[in-house]
Amino acid sequence: MLPSMAQRPMQEATFMILTALAAGSQHGYGIITDVKAISGGRVQLKAGTLYAALDRLRADKVIEVDREEIVDSRLRRYYRLTPDGAELLAAEAARLQANAVVALSRLKPAGGLLT
Amino acid sequence: MSDSAGLERRYGRLLALYPAAFRSEHEQEILAVLMAGADEGQQRPRTAEAANLIKHALWISARPISRDELRGPFRISVLRGVNYWPRTALVNGAGTGLVEIKLDRQKWVWLGPLRAPLRRLIVSAEDQSGLVAALDPPTADSPSPADPSL
Numbered sequence: 001m002l003p004s005m006a007q008r009p010m011q012e013a014t015f016m017i018l019t020a021l022a023a024g025s026q027h028g029y030g031i032i033t034d035v036k037a038i039s040g041g042r043v044q045l046k047a048g049t050l051y052a053a054l055d056r057l058r059a060d061k062v063i064e065v066d067r068e069e070i071v072d073s074r075l076r077r078y079y080r081l082t083p084d085g086a087e088l089l090a091a092e093a094a095r096l097q098a099n100a101v102v103a104l105s106r107l108k109p110a111g112g113l114l115t
Numbered sequence: 116m117s118d119s120a121g122l123e124r125r126y127g128r129l130l131a132l133y134p135a136a137f138r139s140e141h142e143q144e145i146l147a148v149l150m151a152g153a154d155e156g157q158q159r160p161r162t163a164e165a166a167n168l169i170k171h172a173l174w175i176s177a178r179p180i181s182r183d184e185l186r187g188p189f190r191i192s193v194l195r196g197v198n199y200w201p202r203t204a205l206v207n208g209a210g211t212g213l214v215e216i217k218l219d220r221q222k223w224v225w226l227g228p229l230r231a232p233l234r235r236l237i238v239s240a241e242d243q244s245g246l247v248a249a250l251d252p253p254t255a256d257s258p259s260p261a262d263p264s265l
Contacts, residue, residue, distance in 0.1 A: 027144070028144055028145070028147065028148040029147070029148045029151040029152065032148065032152065046163065046164055046167040046168075047145050047148045047149050047152070047164065047167070047168065048145075048164075048167035048168040048169075048170060048171035048172070049167060049171065050148070051141050051144070051145050051148075051171070052171040052174065052175060054141075055137065055140070055141065055175075074143070074146070074147040074150070075143040075144050075147055076144070076147065077144050
């Protein structure tokens with residue numbers, strides 16, 4: 001399962017795309033605007049990056065096509081997380097959280113860098 | 116977006132760099148995203164957006180090559196790194212058509228099966244970098260030193 005995902009840490013762009021889809025299905029431009037919003041403007045996905053990621057994530061069965069619409073004669077394809085994808089995102093979020101907890105706890109004690 | 120035909124045509128040219136299978140699957144939705152992100156009256160693709168499309172077209176088109184394959188028949192003698200785009204290093208193997216791409220991870224690829232426009236673009240980048248002359252394939256008369264990085 002998820003052969004290409006298991007080998008290395010998840011890229012931030014991938015993490016943000018999956019996070020955007022965790023709230024429900026979205027189309028490409030919706031993902032770009034959502035990722036920009038939830039990252040406070042820091043992560044601004046470009047179309048090439050987004051679709052390279054969506055293509056790979058779909059091949060890995062992390063996401064799937066939810067539905068397609070034609071709006072203003074343009075194709076809108078909505079993507080959603082698969083159960084495997086939700087599991088993968090949850091595992092990655094837990095990993096990041098555990099790392100952050102350790103880092104913060106070591107910075108806090110007297111003599112640490114944070115006051 | 117009344118006057119967007121020119122911009123859409125230019126984005127279409129960039130998308131032509133992608134493999135046919137990827138295009139048939141995603142071209143229309145990528146175009147929709149690009150046009151949705153365009154400014155009113157914008158006529159040309161933004162440089163960063165275009166570079167991003169080219170980079171990913173190259174990445175998706177290229178066939179990965181194993182390290183063993185590299186050691187074998189190709190006998191790369193000279194490797195030079197050139198940064199054409201931010202975070203993307205192309206390293207050219209002497210006259211072999213091999214390039215190394217670093218995107219989110221390192222990947223050796225063979226240029227042979229790339230679509231012609233993309234191949235031309237890379238050759239043109241090599242010309243501009245002045246590397247072509249230095250990258251003549253080794254001959255029997257002038258055996259080249261082994262590359263320490265391989």
